[in-house]
Amino acid sequence: MPKRRLNEALGDLVEGLARWQLWVLLGWNDIRQRYRRSIVGPFWITISMAVMIGGLGYMYAELFNQRLDEYLVYLAAGIIVFNLMSSVLTDGTQVFISSARAILQAKAPLSIYVYQMIWRNMLIFLHNISIQLILLIIFQVKIGPSVVLALAGLFLIMINSIWAAILLGGLSARFRDIPPIVASLMQVAFFLTPIFWKRENLPNREAFVDLNPFYYFIEVVRMPLLGQIPPLRIWLVVAAMTCVGGLISLVFFARYRRRIAYWI
């Protein structure tokens, strides 16, 4: 791998970040377009999420013999964080394909469109997280300063979103089967990840949880939101995934960045 290519790839990521005025505006426009002329606007995202959490929470609390208040805050945090990761990955597959027109018009850092997509999903997440805050207030869940750790967890999710979107976006531009594959995998992952259920519910099949990358990313945000501190093991796994994934994606980006314009 020539050093020049690596520098160009890193330069793309940095220059893209510097064009924040563009991707912030594009991200806003994406959301506005979806909810244009509806009365509550982007809060439809929140409402549909709240309906889902309320409905499922009420039913599954009984199914799992859980206290409704404890179960609801657990479920809400899980669904909201998983929803963020799931949409980042499915949107990530489209990140270069859907910006093809702009990419072919002028030379600009490709990472702009990655940041735009992550920013858009962060905005949706911020709408959704209000549900969690309301639940925490209603049920008077005691959360201490550990909540700050949730921000750190969220930051790690964002960093990982960047490498995942570059990798998935680039591969999807070349192989058009990847978007539907990712979409169906995310559906399965929703049920295989401890969101409705807890790790303790699965004493004999812990591998299902321990080998599931989503589990660790959910825990770094969910546990602090519920007033717990994630154990070191969780942080280490997340850090390892960040480094390994980031490295693979960087090498991929350095190698194929200039081909993406030909693929889209």
Place this chain on the structure above:
Amino acid sequence: MSRIRLDGVSVTFPIYSAASRSFKNIVISATTGGRVGKDRSKHVCVQALDNVSLDISRGDRVGLVGHNGAGKTTLLRVMAGIYEPQEGRVEIDGKVTPMFDVSLGIDPESTGHENIVLRGLYMGLSKAEILGKMDGIVAFTELGEFLSLPVKTYSEGMQARLAFAIATCIEPEILLLDEGIGAGDAAFLAKANQRMAAYIESTGILVLASHSEELIRKFCNKVILMEHGRVLWMGDVDEGFLHYRQTMSHEIAPARDEPVPLAWVT
């Protein structure tokens, strides 16, 4: 100092058929080995540019002529840095302003003002720079109150005015144009023509791909004649068109009746 130098540049487009774009086929070819794999690596390629060498320096106003598919747009995109060629060297000295699609980044749901900002950001300006140019752009469009309404409420002519005004608000060093910039209704034409002429005048280098001889004669002092991805000839405009007609005469009928960009019809 503006300059464009291309040295032995070749660009090949792989044509991914649905078959080779599919991940499944690659997985299968890995497991079956041999035959399917061969099909994959043999996907059709189109040679869009073939060993192109050029040297364009400050003051050059270059018209790119050639038939459809001769490689004009690809060459412009290489000059813009969008396609990095598989072979050869590209040296660009100066800030390139590609103007291929004036309506890029026009969001129909946003207002005229919002679109001016958006388009400016796409062109690499900062928000502060755009706001500084806002008054000039607003005045030029003559759209007045309409600029506070969503662009989807505009007539096509009004949209063209807006796009044209934003696109031409900067002073380019190297300007790349693919065909014309449409500017809408006749009333606006004279004004647009004037601005276009001044805009082109202010640039260090102009490269304009067009089928319109009139347009190229008006703005260019050099011609590059392209065919099948190669540069056949580069030099004086009159001689260039002489060569162009010769190449056309032993080919199928040329696309002479392509629409001439409105802004430049006088």
